[in-house]
Amino acid sequence: MTEIGVPTTPAGYWPDVESVPRAPLRGAAAHALLRFIAGRVPVRVVTVDEPQPPGPPVLRLRRPDAFYRRIGATGLIGLGEAYQAGDWDADDLAGLLTAGAAAMSGSLGRYRGLARIRHVPWLQWAHGARQPADEENTVEGARRNIQRHYDLSNDMFALFLDETMTYSSGLFAGPEDDDLAGAQRRKIDRLLDLTGVGDGTRVLEIGTGWGELSIRAARRGATVHTITISAEQQALAQQRVVDAGVADRVTIELRDYRHLEDTQGYDAIVSVEMIEAVGRKYWPDYFGAIGRLLAPGGRAGIQAITLPDERLPYADTYTWVQKYIFPGGVMLSVEEVERQLAAGTGLRLAEKRAFGWSYAKTLRQWRANFMANSDRVRALGFDEIFLRTWEYYLAYCEAGFVSGEIDVYQLILDRP
Structure with missing residues (x-):
């Protein structure tokens, strides 16, 4: 690889x-x-x-x-x-x-x-100014944007993530809980519980990451179709699925969510912190795909980093994080999710659970791991500016959650 x-x-x-x-x-x-x-x-x-x-x-x-x-x-x-x-x-x-x-x-x-x-x-x-036109999340643009972040190096991500290789907020049991891997499994399990994933469930995952959610869903007896547009993530996720012994239940495909078709529909659709990479222009496509692909009686679970609704008009301004970390990234509000659902998807927001305090704790541990492994990051070929860039990024995001500027939710969607 x-x-x-x-x-x-x-x-x-x-x-x-x-x-x-x-x-x-x-x-x-x-x-x-x-x-x-x-x-x-x-x-x-x-x-x-x-x-x-x-x-x-x-x-x-x-x-x-x-x-x-x-x-x-x-x-x-x-x-x-x-x-x-x-x-x-x-x-x-x-x-x-x-x-x-x-x-x-x-x-x-x-x-x-x-x-x-x-x-x-x-x-x-x-x-900042408006986002550059070449960072718009068209099908090709989204692939380029994702490659600039997620395809940097699987080895580099492994130096600060926990053993589950999960790159999204964990869910800690409380202020004294410092088990990051346990927090990641707890987050995944709650989302699978809320969407009813169990034996015989057909699951679609939009945004594979490095495969932990697929593995845990498959171990429940579900059949998982998971998609990503990161070649590096796909390769490592496939290896992790094989090592976990669930390759017969998990299909990992390099595909954009806009190209998905399934006439039967999925019993559950899950998507963890992928909506931030969709872009305002394509929110209707994203929620429309979920509405189109979810089977009658099914549930969808989205984990999303959110802004307060009053800040949404400023979400498209070009920020340091977009320039150096997540090109094309835009957050939305819980209220905007409800507006998107009401615009013809046939879905509603059935449940929402916030846990921004857990994200601050997750980011704190990631930054401590990253800085403790700084020599190993250098050994992978990354320079001093990269080290300071990622130190600033992780601290910047932690500050956002601690201050309340941003939050993270698990949002459960169903049909009325």
Whole structure:
């Protein structure tokens, strides 16, 4: 199986990280804006290496001029690129990003007024431009977008995921539970329970991952048809299915959900954190496929990362995560799911269960594993910018769940 690594020769691979924008006036404006915000958010900005006394999280500037010019030129994308480049560090990266996200979302009480800053027209640059046209999730575009993330290297993902190779939120039993593999199995089992998967069930899985859900469904006696558009995931999932002894019950196909046809219908359809890669334009296609393929009396279970509905109008803005981690990715709200279902699918939202706190804990463990294995990540051919990119990404997502900016749900669909 071919492994795809980021080149260790950095020339040209990270163009917007390796070069600092020429934006002195915007840099000066960003400096003034940061001083304004820092006085109203529980964050300290320092330019020295000395240990800081206990208190709010510390943003430690290494190259202040480059830091301010990046933010001035591209806002929140520039903030991430400044971290990738090493222009700043933090003693508690997730805590720092959480404080900023909570203040901007209005969940920090006396800082609530800052939440309005995201809607000021002349500050819309802070949320990025529109997504590039070549990242639209057409059939070919979706395949390219998925390859840029999921086909990086199965070995790299194995260095921070648990033994189940599950790359979505676990469901922990409680605050003291630290068993990540157990949390992943609990999440899968609950979704299978809620969709009625058992002996003789015909199951469709949209988004294979590395095969754990298919394996657990097959062990219940179900027959599973699972689809993916990641060749790397398909190859490893197939091997894991064989090793688990359930290859006779699981079919793994390299296929887009839009190309599925089944006249008989599936008793259960499951899709775990795949809707984020669909794109707003194709939400009707996705939910329409589920409505078309679900047999009478069947149930569908979707695990989705969600936004508050009032933030949905801003979901299409181009963010750092879309630029460097999930090209073409767009989140939706629970209310939008209901609107999509009502638009002719014949389905309804029968049940919803949120567990964002578990995702924060999942991400915390992933980041700890990733950083503990940083030398092994380097040995796979990934460079220092890649390491800082993924450290920032995992901390950034954790901050989103801790602050309440985003959540994760298991949504159960059926026919009235």
